[in-house]
Amino acid sequence: MSAGTLDGRRIAVAGAGGGLGPTVVRALAEAGAWIAAADRTDAHLDVVRDVAGDARAADLVTAEGAAEWASALGEVDGLVHLVGGWRGGNAIEDTPTEDLEFLESLLWRSVVHTTRAFAPLLKAAGERGRFALVSSSVAARPVAGNGAYAATKAAAEAWTLTFGAELAETGGTANVVVVQAIVTPQMRDENPDKAYKTFTDVDEIAEALVFLNSDAARKMNGQRLSLHPAAR
Numbered sequence: 001m002s003a004g005t006l007d008g009r010r011i012a013v014a015g016a017g018g019g020l021g022p023t024v025v026r027a028l029a030e031a032g033a034w035i036a037a038a039d040r041t042d043a044h045l046d047v048v049r050d051v052a053g054d055a056r057a058a059d060l061v062t063a064e065g066a067a068e069w070a071s072a073l074g075e076v077d078g079l080v081h082l083v084g085g086w087r088g089g090n091a092i093e094d095t096p097t098e099d100l101e102f103l104e105s106l107l108w109r110s111v112v113h114t115t116r117a118f119a120p121l122l123k124a125a126g127e128r129g130r131f132a133l134v135s136s137s138v139a140a141r142p143v144a145g146n147g148a149y150a151a152t153k154a155a156a157e158a159w160t161l162t163f164g165a166e167l168a169e170t171g172g173t174a175n176v177v178v179v180q181a182i183v184t185p186q187m188r189d190e191n192p193d194k195a196y197k198t199f200t201d202v203d204e205i206a207e208a209l210v211f212l213n214s215d216a217a218r219k220m221n222g223q224r225l226s227l228h229p230a231a232r
Ligand SMILES: NC(=O)c1ccc[n+]([C@@H]2O[C@H](COP(=O)([O-])OP(=O)(O)OC[C@H]3O[C@@H](n4cnc5c(N)ncnc54)[C@H](OP(=O)(O)O)[C@@H]3O)[C@@H](O)[C@H]2O)c1
Pocket: 014, 015, 016, 017, 018, 019, 020, 021, 038, 039, 040, 044, 058, 059, 060, 061, 062, 081, 082, 083, 084, 085, 086, 106, 134, 135, 136, 137, 179, 180, 181, 182, 183
């Protein structure tokens, strides 16, 4: 998408300082958006401070943290949810309760709390109101040993599609970008011989998120946009 596509938009990025966040923040800003970035600590945000209009620490797995962030920003057109993390590798019967609680908090409650806090702002934005979640292919196609991760991502997807149905009343949208795994330039540099066949590059995900926030995507609502190779 070209420069100017998102001129005048105010977009909040949750989990902006992680693996994917900096590339997304830069792509949205290059397309013209003003960016509000949030992550767990101020230090996480150093990588986006030069390009974000607002960068602040917020604990987004709590209702209070999400609400404080939203109320500090005033008008917001788009919310991009990138808060992530992983626990897994155990069969159902061996899945630690701690892992369940960690993933429920990180991947489910952070989506619930941020969308609840931003819903009035995104509804007030009318046709510009956009929410996007980055999810995993295992939510729809679970694999052994990844039950807690798959289930919490599936819950977050269902919540997002519900939000899309509600935003439709004011002309807004909510969609899910689905990947199997993410590859960063740093990962490619560290492992130049690896093909990363089933991985999706951060630039490709960022481009999709620019599109989902643009006028061109105003009729795309409640969709799962798969950016990973089809399962054979
Ligand atoms: N990486 C992949 O291969 C992959 C695959 C499928 C889907 N996804 C999804 O894609 C999205 C982006 O992935 P990613 O690799 O960029 O995620 P990530 O780096 O694991 O997480 C993004 C950021 O969220 C932060 N965060 C954690 N807890 C938080 C809290 N309570 N409040 C605010 N921020 C918090 C993380 O900090 P810490 O790192 O310090 O915890 C990190 O800076 C995530 O939703 C992820 O689930 C990723």
